[in-house]
Amino acid sequence: MSNDPFSKLHAANTEVPQITTYSPIAIFYKQKIGEKVLYTKVQDGEIVAFEDEEYQALHKNQNFELMYVLNGELTNFIEDKEYLFRAGEGCLLNTQILHREILSDGCSVVFLNLSPALLQELFMNDCGEGPIFQFLRQNLQSDSQWKRSYIEVTPCLPQQSAGFHIILDSLQLEVATAKIGRTYFQRGLILRLLDALENTNLFSLQQIDLDLSKEAYLVNRVTHLIEGRFGNISRKEIEAALHYNAEYLNRLLKRQTKMTIAGFAQMIRTQKAQQLLNTTDLTIQLIAERLGFSSEAYFYHYFKKQTGLSPNQYRQRFKL
Structure with missing residues (x-):
């Protein structure tokens, strides 16, 4: 993806690419159409889209990444393990986790990237005590960089939550706008999105230890x-x-x-x-x-x- 205008890949002291967005909030959409993937980025008041080969290299993200499958299914390779995610499922990865995705035909997926600085700002008021907030707080600590775990999200019922999708769509609109006050709306919607993930009537959450036997x-x-x-x-x-x-x-x-x-x-x-x-x-x-x-x-x-x-x-x- 050397021509990808969405992000920069840095090798630094390692051969592992790191995706950097240079923004506190970025939303990426990927949709598999035949042999190609339609990429769409929503960031800093702009929407950019292009079609390209699917990017399949193992990489890390500079920011925390929430992946959520909208339609179809994909295979997610997280470190040395393989996971299948279907519509309505997702995962929350910290900045240390190596991963790559392969989409099935017709699959569409959204990635929400949140910077550590933004999350630190949001958590100054001690919002939320559930597993999502605890996971993020633990991984924001400087001595937690070695932790090899992530949060897996599974819908509780065989129907996607309309309320969750409304929050996600509203966040996209606010990230895409350049209007005054957008940063306040964005931060409120992020907290509501994280809170919705912790609603036990909507989702089941499990922290996965990548060092499992x-x-x-x-x-x-x-x-x-x-x-x-x-x-x-x-x-x-x-x-x-x-x-x-x-x-x-x-x-x-x-x-x-x-x-x-x-x-x-x-x-x-x-x-x-x-x-x-x-x-x-x-x-x-x-x-x-x-x-x-x-x-x-x-x-x-x-x-x-x-x-x-x-x-x-x-x-x-x-x-x-």
Whole structure:
């Protein structure tokens, strides 16, 4: 990307490229279109776009980076490990993490880059106490540069949060404007965005230690895949995604959680059905469709077997 006007790559004392934006806030969009990628940068009151080959070199960012998949899926190589991210999922990386992304055809993804200086300014008033804010505070400390971890973001329900997308779109508009007062709006929206990520009705957050053992890493990937698909995933699909024998993965999961892949998937699927019944007004038919059941009748049978109540009975008893 030597012609990329978005950023500068610095080798300094290492061969690893570092992406520098020279701005407290920058938003980047990537969309895979055939063999090319459409790059769009929103920064300092300007929007710049161009089409180019996909940049696939391992690199670090000078700023903290929040990646969020808008459509499709991508493979993210974080340090020496491989992760699959689908629409509605994302991750928050500190400045020390090596990474690169490969987008599937039709995938679109947004990257929000926030400078350490900006985050220090935002945290002067001690905003937020959840895992996102704790992660950022820890990594802003000068003695934390060695930490090899990141935050993984997974949607709680099989529907993207309209409120989260409204905040993201509003932030883009404010970063793209040159109007007076924009910096105040931008900072407020960043805090609201981080706070939305910590809403347990919208997202599930997990801090991933990159120095995990192979067994712990694989168990984490299995549970992530099951939770990301809301329990609607087979052993063969997990085997294909992780390139490990399904029976081997099943043994690892059972050793750590006392549950088989089928049992864990069943538990997650039931929990998501309960959450949709409790927190939304979706019809039973739509809930069955969102969770991948072949029919509403099969969902009724499945849910009653798991909980002892029909979906309607459960909703009447526990609706928030």
